[in-house]
Amino acid sequence: MNMTEAQHFTADGLRGTLQQNVSMRRHTSWRAGGCVERMYQPADLADLQLFLRSLPAHEPVLAVGLGSNLLVRDGGLRGTVLLMHAALKDLRIEADGSIYAQAGVAAAKLARFAANNNLRGAEFFAGIPGTVGGMLTMNAGCYGSETWSFVERVQVMTRSGELLERTARDYDIAYRSVVKRETGNGKREKHDSFHLSPFTFHQDEFFVGAWFRLQAGDGEASRQDIKALLSKRIASQPLNLPNAGSVFRNPTGDYAARLIESCGLKGKQIGGARVSEKHANFIVNMGEATATDIESLIDAVQAQVLAATGIKLQCEVRIVGDAAGGEAK
Ligand SMILES: Cc1cc2nc3c(=O)[nH]c(=O)nc-3n(C[C@H](O)[C@H](O)[C@H](O)COP(=O)(O)OP(=O)(O)OC[C@H]3O[C@@H](n4cnc5c(N)ncnc54)[C@H](O)[C@@H]3O)c2cc1C
Incomplete structure (x- = not known):
């Protein structure tokens, strides 16, 4: 970004933090994926308002929370991510x-x-x-x-x-x-x-x-319920490896996990991405998974479940950005 471009993103009075070329690996629970051109962390609501008012009208903007339902393709995102969780905490x-x-x-x-x-x-x-x-x-x-x-x-x-x-x-x-x-x-x-x-x-x-x-x-009673609920999750979900929760929505009257398991897909792996053995609707990052590995596995699971059951599973996780090499998929 040259100086003139940078000025578009730094209006007088802004108190938040603007960063460039930020890896979304650090901001998504899958710990995978590409970079975003710009990331703005507003200081508070008034600061967010000022930032949005000062942005060029054509600039694409995406709000991101804790990235626990998000996959950013390896080619990255053009535009600005608004990181909400560091501020907006009232x-x-x-x-x-x-x-x-x-x-x-x-x-x-x-x-x-x-x-x-x-x-x-x-x-x-x-x-x-x-x-x-x-x-x-x-x-x-x-x-x-x-x-x-x-x-x-x-x-x-x-x-x-x-x-x-x-x-x-x-x-x-x-x-x-x-x-x-x-x-x-x-x-x-x-x-x-x-x-x-x-x-x-x-x-x-x-x-x-x-x-x-x-x-x-x-x-x-609520605190006891929370405790019980968290124990249930620890017992049924692969929380020791990076993941994004349930990858697919449950189809009406059935469970995505049941369908995936019935197709023998538990443990299926592409690159560093693997269908969890603990919960078939979770895809875990075994260490160095790329977003391409994860998306290829999502596509493969979807295709195999469709071929075996006639049901097309719909993605729950949000997939954004360009494929590696810079092309939109
Ligand atoms: C271990 C694990 C367990 C999970 N269990 C569940 C579960 O039981 N039930 C469930 O529903 N989900 C579950 N999830 C998925 C995820 O936690 C939820 O979807 C959660 O609501 C996503 O919140 P986030 O802040 O991480 O959103 P992000 O992943 O950051 O964003 C998700 C989408 O919301 C948009 N977004 C985020 N913030 C804003 C905003 N302020 N304004 C407009 N758009 C915004 C983003 O652009 C993106 O499209 C689980 C995930 C994990 C990793």
């Missing part, structure tokens, strides 16, 4: 009893905060290694609970830096899917990068906070 009880959590708050912290305030229902967040922003985007859930069941309203920031509030009625919300509803001009807006081509991972809006409504309860 977490408080409002006067009306709801919990306000900013997008960068870790799910586990939200679970503990709710329990410590004798609020029930948020225990399941404890096992999800992401942020509030990532959970809102994914409608993350487990053990019969889902994020949006507890959301009263969300705070979003548009690409041009406008701060708005929305409710669940503004989105089509389903299993691991949150899509912004049609607007007046009849267009269906895609809130997330999943539906966009790898070259244009541009997001129009970002989640910056949410108000959660939970039932009054017994904090000690």
Whole structure:
């Protein structure tokens, strides 16, 4: 980036951190993948707003939380990643009893905060290694609970830096899917990068906070539930190796893990990526896996399950960026 280009990204008064050519290996739980051209860590909400207002309009922007559901291809990402978890960490009880959590708050912290305030229902967040922003985007859930069941309203920031509030009625919300509803001009807006081509991972809006409504309860019972839930996860998931949780969504009435296992794919390996023996819907990085290894294994599993069962598994993890060598896949 030459000096003139750099000036586009450094408006007066910005207090956050701008880095160039940052490896996304450090920012994704798979510990694999390419670099992003620019990464901005805002200092707080006002700083994020100033940054977005100062960005060139054509700059693609992607919000990233803890990268626990994200694969960045080895050719990397053009544009700017907004790293939400280092800032945007406000977490408080409002006067009306709801919990306000900013997008960068870790799910586990939200679970503990709710329990410590004798609020029930948020225990399941404890096992999800992401942020509030990532959970809102994914409608993350487990053990019969889902994020949006507890959301009263969300705070979003548009690409041009406008701060708005929305409710669940503004989105089509389903299993691991949150899509912004049609607007007046009849267009269906895609809130997330999943539906966009790898070259244009541009997001129009970002989640910056949410108000959660939970039932009054017994904090000690919630803490016990969290403990039990974490033990269950340790027993059933390969948490000792880098992974991104469940790779595929469960098809209606079945489990992706059951289908993958029934095809004899546990232990299948491409390069450094392997289908976990402990949980067939997890792909683990055995050490030096590239994003290409991981994506090739995802494709191979999908093809073999389709051939054997007629069911096409859909990816839950978000795959963005250019293939190695710089070509969009
Ligand atoms: C061991 C393990 C277990 C897991 N278990 C579960 C589980 O039980 N249930 C479950 O649902 N998931 C699970 N996951 C997956 C993952 O933790 C969730 O999807 C989580 O919600 C992702 O949050 P994140 O902050 O890491 O998001 P990231 O991976 O950083 O991002 C995911 C997507 O959200 C977008 N995004 C992130 N923040 C924002 C924002 N502020 N505004 C707009 N878009 C944003 C990104 O652009 C990307 O498209 C698991 C993952 C691991 C590694």
